[in-house]
Amino acid sequence: MKLGIIFGSSSTEHEVSVVSASAVIxxxxxxxxxxxxxxxxxNNEWFEVLxxxxxQKIYKIxxxxTNIKAINNVFKYLKSMDCVFPVMHGAYGEDGAIQGLLKMLDVPCVGCSILTSSVCMDKVYTKKILKSAGILVAPDIYIEHDGTDFFYIPDDYNIKKVTVIDIDKLVKENFGYPVYVKPSNxxxxxxxxxxxxxxxxxxxLYEARKYDRKILIEKAINAREIECAAxxxxxxxxxxILSATxxxxxxxxxxxxxxxxxIPASVNNEVIEEIRNIAKRAFKAIDGNGLSRIDFFVEKKTNKIYLNEINTMPGFTEISMYPKMIENMGINYSELLDKLIEEAIK
Ligand SMILES: Nc1ncnc2c1ncn2[C@@H]1O[C@H](COP(=O)(O)OP(=O)(O)O)[C@@H](O)[C@H]1O
Ligand SMILES: [Mg+2]
Structure with a gap:
């Protein structure tokens, strides 16, 4: 089987994708x-790696x-593959675009569909869908900017131009500090x-707006970070995750x-089962197929479970959480890759 492994791209997570792909290969x-x-x-130029x-060695971040040669006709090159495994993180890859390209060429592709990946790449939309499935997410304020001004986007889309002073007021009225501010994509x-x-x-706000037109301001949840693999x-x-910082x-x-x-996280069985139940429902709600890593916050004081985000192409090095959680189910890294490819071509 001719298997293409696509990685890199102009995504901010370029370097991470290179490391993940080296482990896959x-x-x-x-x-x-x-x-x-x-x-x-x-620069979004395409190359064969010679x-x-x-x-294959494992790359460091x-x-x-470097041993690469430009691909003259990308369409023709991709079309000659029996299957493609995109190991791409972030916008320009994890957002459904690559699946769209491969779908138009009729080449089987590992992982989630166009719809699922694009919804999960955009945290504003992921949260709207999760909320409609009754899944708890961190309360947020949704802001957009046009390069000059900020705009508050409430659920009913009665959009208002706002200043940072107004946004500060909104934070205090809605949930108070501390908050996390993040680009939606x-x-x-x-x-x-x-x-x-x-x-x-x-x-x-000015940091987040470098990366996206859409910004989420979320209530900071004082929580343990717990993840699940689908x-x-x-x-x-x-x-x-026990973060160093x-x-x-x-x-x-x-x-x-x-x-x-x-792995497994040391939390009580009730919490484990609730997390798995939410993960299953969330994967359904986003019409997931193939794989996803589903990330949670478990509030320290209350054990309340918030779904943080869904990654349709999670970190994929040998020590990454996703392959490790799958390994814990008795499926080793190579078998995991086989399963994903089998699913893509069936
Ligand atoms: N609402 C929140 N409450 C507490 N911590 C948060 C919150 N949002 C983000 N964080 C912290 O920031 C990290 C990155 O945010 P996340 O939304 O997962 O973005 P990314 O897609 O970049 O991983 C999280 O792993 C967590 O440590
Ligand atoms: Mg995250």
């Missing part, structure tokens, strides 16, 4: 698959493939910050080796 069964690594650089997949904590007063809110119709036992930033995700994961 390394662990694929070389007897089963003829592997064609396809690298999209930050290194032999049998000698920041290392990029992002990942790997890029553009996410915590704010405890109006000045920090101001800084956080694979086809299976839902794993949850795992817990107060919030699970880019640095604590990929650089600070003090961050730890615990």
């Amino acid at each position: 390394k662990n694929l069964n070389k007897k089963k698959y003829d592997i064609y690594p396809i690298y999209i650089d930050k 290194d032999d997949p049998k000698d 920041g290392e990029l493939p 992002s990942g790997s904590s890029i553009g996410v910050s915590k704010a405890s007063n109006k000045d920090e809110l101001n800084v956080a 694979l086809c119709d299976l839902v794993s036992l949850p795992g817990e 107060e919030f699970y930033s880019f640095d604590s995700k990929y650089i600070n080796s003090k961050s730890k994961t615990v």
Whole structure:
């Protein structure tokens, strides 16, 4: 089988995608698959990677493939594949665009559909769908900007132009500080910050707006971060993130080796079963197929469970939470890849 592995792209998570893809290529069964690594650089130029997949090394954050050759006719190249596995994180890849391209070319593609991936890439829309399924999410204020002004977008879309002073008032009226401010479309904590007063809110809003037109301001939940893996119709036992820093930033995700994961999470059985039940319902609500990592906040004082976000292409290194939670179900990394490919071509 000719299997294309697409990674990179102009997403802010370019480097993470390169690392994830190197682990996928390394662990694929070389007897089963003829592997064609396809690298999209930050200018969205497409390249074949000429290194032999049998000698694939695991990249470190920041290392990029160098032994590459431009692909002249991308459509023709993709069309010659029996299946493609996009290992892309963030906008320009995890947002359904790559599935759209492959669908038009009639090439089977690993993972979620266009709809599911685009909905899950956009936290504003993910939350609207989850709420309609009765799933608890952190209370938020939804703001947009046009490069000059901010706009408050309430549920009824009676949109109002607002200043940071107005937004500060909205925060105090709705849930108070501290809050998390985040781009609606992002990942790997890029553009996410915590704010405890109006000045920090101001800084956080300007940081988030670098990455997206849409911004969410959420009540900070004082919580444990617990995640669950969905694979086809299976839902794993949850795992817990023990972040090296107060919030699970880019640095604590990929650089600070003090961050730890615990699988299964040490929470009581009732909480475990409730998390798995919510994960199952959420995966259905977003019409999920293939895979997703579903991330929760479990409030420390109350054990209340909030769904934070759904990643349709979660981090995929050998030590990433998603493959680890699947491994805990007795399915090793290579078998996981086989299952995902089987599902894509069936
Ligand atoms: N409402 C919140 N309450 C508490 N912590 C939060 C909240 N929102 C985000 N965080 C912290 O910020 C991190 C990144 O935010 P998240 O929404 O998961 O964005 P990303 O898609 O970049 O992972 C989370 O893992 C968590 O540590
Ligand atoms: Mg997250």
